[in-house]
Amino acid sequence: MAPTADERLLRALYAEHGGPLLGYVLRLTDGDRQQAEDIVQETLLRAWRHPGALVGRPVRPWLFTVARNLAVDAHRSRRSRPPETGEAALAALPAGDDIDRALESWTVAEALADLSAEHRAVLIETYYRGRSVAEAAAVLGIPAGTVKSRTYYALRALKLALEERGLAP
Known part of the structure; x- marks a missing residue:
């Protein structure tokens, strides 16, 4: 053409x-x-x-x-x-938005509150405070075998509570 x-x-x-x-x-x-x-x-x-x-x-x-x-x-x-700032200004910004993590943490705390007092106490001692089974047993005043079984059933109950809230797969 x-x-x-x-x-x-x-x-x-x-x-x-x-x-x-x-x-x-x-x-x-x-x-x-x-x-x-x-x-x-x-x-x-x-x-x-x-x-x-x-x-x-x-x-x-x-x-x-x-x-x-x-x-x-x-x-x-x-x-x-x-003025345009370029990539250097983005590096100075906080890395990520922690609102999702805060909401997730809040939901986990609510799920923990729904557990029985015995289950909640075992999970707090073993997972949040990082104590061994023997140390948790000494702090809670119960046998080590009871700490193990309560931990098992507490984790199952916590998983169910989190699934109900849409957090666990």
Whole structure:
């Protein structure tokens, strides 16, 4: 398919003025090539949208004026917004949201409260305080075998209570 008249005009403008225009805009944007290319593209797009502005006058000064105005607008726009911080600012933020963990902990505490006093006491001594079976037996004043069996049945009851609350698989 043959290019249309508009496409030919745009290609001719870019071929004749693209290089000098990009060099000019690079100086305006302090060497930011991506921004300079965007401004050149927008300048040529405006020339394509307003072909009447190019008739009867030199084209290059018009293109350079449009590009300069776009660069000034972009600069003002960046100054009016807060500066972008990049990845370093994200590293300074807290690692994660602990609200899920807090809610889970709260649910486990509620499930523990629903257990019998004997089951709750055994779990607190063995799991939360980290005591051995013999130490828990001494603290609770019950035989070690009773600590073992209560721990077994307390864990089953706790698992059931957590499943009812949607926490256990």
